[in-house]
Amino acid sequence: xxxxxxxxxxxxxxxxxxxxxxxxxxxxxxxxxxxxxxxxxxxxxxxxxxxxxxxxxxxxxxxxxxxxxxxxxxxxxxxxxxxxxxxxxxxxxxxxxxxxxxxxxxxxxxxxxxxxxxxxxxxxxxxxxxxxxxxxxxxxxxxxxxxxxxxxxxxxxxxxxxxxxxxxxxxxxxxxxxxxxxxxxxxxxxxxxxxxxxxxxxxxxxxxxxxxxxxxxxxxxxxxxxxxxxxxxxxxxxxxxxxxxxxxxxxxxxxxxxxxxxxxxxxxxxxxxxxxxxxxxxxxxxx
Amino acid sequence: xxxxxxxxxxxxxxxxxxxxxxxxxxxxxxxxxxxxxxxxxxxxxxxxxxxxxxxxxxxxxxxxxxxxxxxxxxxxxxxxxxxxxxxxxxxxxxxxxxxxxxxxxxxxxxxxxxxxxxxxxxxxxxxxxxxxxxxxxxxxxxxxxxxxxxxxxxxxxxxxxxxxxxxxxxxxxxxxxxxxxxxxxxxxxxxxxxxxxxxxxxxxxxxxxxxxxxxxxxxxxxxxxxxxxxxxxxxxxxxxxxxxxxxxx
Numbered sequence: 001x002x003x004x005x006x007x008x009x010x011x012x013x014x015x016x017x018x019x020x021x022x023x024x025x026x027x028x029x030x031x032x033x034x035x036x037x038x039x040x041x042x043x044x045x046x047x048x049x050x051x052x053x054x055x056x057x058x059x060x061x062x063x064x065x066x067x068x069x070x071x072x073x074x075x076x077x078x079x080x081x082x083x084x085x086x087x088x089x090x091x092x093x094x095x096x097x098x099x100x101x102x103x104x105x106x107x108x109x110x111x112x113x114x115x116x117x118x119x120x121x122x123x124x125x126x127x128x129x130x131x132x133x134x135x136x137x138x139x140x141x142x143x144x145x146x147x148x149x150x151x152x153x154x155x156x157x158x159x160x161x162x163x164x165x166x167x168x169x170x171x172x173x174x175x176x177x178x179x180x181x182x183x184x185x186x187x188x189x190x191x192x193x194x195x196x197x198x199x200x201x202x203x204x205x206x207x208x209x210x211x212x213x214x215x216x217x218x219x220x221x222x223x224x225x226x227x228x229x230x231x232x233x234x235x236x237x238x239x240x241x242x243x244x245x246x247x248x249x250x251x252x253x254x255x256x257x258x259x260x261x262x263x264x265x266x267x268x269x270x271x272x273x274x275x276x277x278x279x280x281x282x283x284x285x286x287x
Numbered sequence: 288x289x290x291x292x293x294x295x296x297x298x299x300x301x302x303x304x305x306x307x308x309x310x311x312x313x314x315x316x317x318x319x320x321x322x323x324x325x326x327x328x329x330x331x332x333x334x335x336x337x338x339x340x341x342x343x344x345x346x347x348x349x350x351x352x353x354x355x356x357x358x359x360x361x362x363x364x365x366x367x368x369x370x371x372x373x374x375x376x377x378x379x380x381x382x383x384x385x386x387x388x389x390x391x392x393x394x395x396x397x398x399x400x401x402x403x404x405x406x407x408x409x410x411x412x413x414x415x416x417x418x419x420x421x422x423x424x425x426x427x428x429x430x431x432x433x434x435x436x437x438x439x440x441x442x443x444x445x446x447x448x449x450x451x452x453x454x455x456x457x458x459x460x461x462x463x464x465x466x467x468x469x470x471x472x473x474x475x476x477x478x479x480x481x482x483x484x485x486x487x488x489x490x491x492x493x494x495x496x497x498x499x500x501x502x503x504x505x506x507x508x509x510x511x512x513x514x515x516x517x518x519x520x521x522x523x524x525x526x527x528x529x530x531x532x533x534x535x536x
Contacts, residue, residue, distance in 0.1 A: 182370075182372070182374055183376060185350055186368075188350060189349075189350065189366070189367070189368040190387060190388045190430075190434075192387070193388075196388055200379065201376065204376070204378040204379070205376075279378075280414075281414045281415075281416070282377070282378075283416055
């Protein structure tokens with residue numbers, strides 16, 4: 001849209017109505033609607049603001065250290081834990097559980113979504129049980145899982161995977177079913193085989209949904225981790241916090257909380273970066 | 288009505304006999320339609336909206352599972368379809384869109400060649416959304432032609448383009464047609480487009496071919512040519528738009 005000098009349109013066959021429109025001039029540059037340009041590292045601003053309030057409140061004496069430990073106390077506690085060699089191994093154990101649970105959950109959720117999304121029979125068999133699982137919280141399943149799989153790592157990873165599977169399944173399935181039917185028609189006329197159809201049309205078309213599911217899944221994975229580490233564990237951040245609770249070490253509890261928060265934020269950021277890379281063909285309000 | 292070329296030659300690319308199609312019980316869309324297209328023949332199909340042109344094209348493309356009906360359809364092995372929307376996969380780059388489903392080690396090279404033919408050399412790595420509407424439709428043409436079809440089905444392929452782009456696309460399609468020589472069935476609502484491009488124009492009305500006109504203009508087809516105007520008047524009349532109506536419109 002330009003508002004520069006307009007010639008009378010005598011031979012204009014193109015149907016463009018540049019000449020006919022009003023003459024309101026508008027300053028260039030800014031888009032009026034939509035969220036506007038992305039702020040570099042913008043997702044850090046909110047958490048940093050929160051941290052600022054915490055520091056400021058503690059320094060000014062508005063936050064009672066018995067209610068919420070001051071950030072510097074938490075930082076020293078974290079450093080001490082690290083120095084004494086207690087934090088490192090626990091963190092590693094937690095990270096391993098998180099990663100394995102996420103990997104298995106994503107794989108299972110994706111497979112189920114494909115089966116249920118591409119075949120009516122698959123949907124008839126798979127969708128109901130997944131919806132059933134969806135309405136049962138992991139915490140309620142835990143006693144049963146303990147009975148079935150014991151108290152070792154296997155049980156923890158299965159519990160996490162079960163929590164991860166649900167959002168991956170739901171959003172991938174939804175993304176897959178929202179693919180424009182005209183692309184399936186195109187695939188018919190191009191005589192694509194099932195493999196090419198899944199690889200070129202179905203999976204890439206379902207990717208936006210999958211990534212949304214993945215963001216939920218990452219959070220679900222950390223949440224399940226908290227549950228399994230606080231109910232029955234002898235290692236991990238959750239166990240460390242549980243122990244600290246018994247001894248009244250508020251600072252250690254907060255260290256655990258902050259760690260969970262940071263890890264959650266970090267993994268979400270990684271997913272978002274991957275999402276932007278992989279979905280670069282899209283142009284949405286996000287960009 | 289100039290010709291009776293229908294089904295007389297032995298070698299036909301498309302042969303349809305007694306085709307019936309309907310979506311509801313009360314009103315058939317196609318009723319007893321016969322059609323033959325010779326190898327390398329360019330046929331345009333005109334008709335008012337709802338006359339069944341798209342239904343016929345979709346029947347030829349094998350895309351009418353939702354319709355009911357009977358009839359014999361013979362089409363060649365290699366059929367390509369160009370839709371009104373370019374129908375490029377937004378998540379595939381231009382070249383991948385062209386060669387999708389192609390087999391063989393030279394697929395990419397053939398894809399590049401096809402893109403060059405439609406004037407889009409150098410845009411192989413672009414995303415579809417980065418192209419204009421006309422460029423997207425040219426990619427769709429390249430995607431169809433790279434498969435060396437014996438029959439090209441085009442469903443109002445230029446319907447969504449502006450008038451200038453459409454004129455350019457007519458030239459391009461005609462040039463590509465002359466190089467590759469597929470049989471073409473072009474569905475359009477634009478009478479001039481049909482006369483400019485086709486060897487034979489069919490007018491579909493209430494489920495059957497009512498009018499058939501061979502376009503015997505040689506060389507450059509100029510809409511200001513009186514013979515062109517005569518054919519246009521004839522076809523418009525067949526579409527139920529008489530000369531008197533046209534004056535007042």
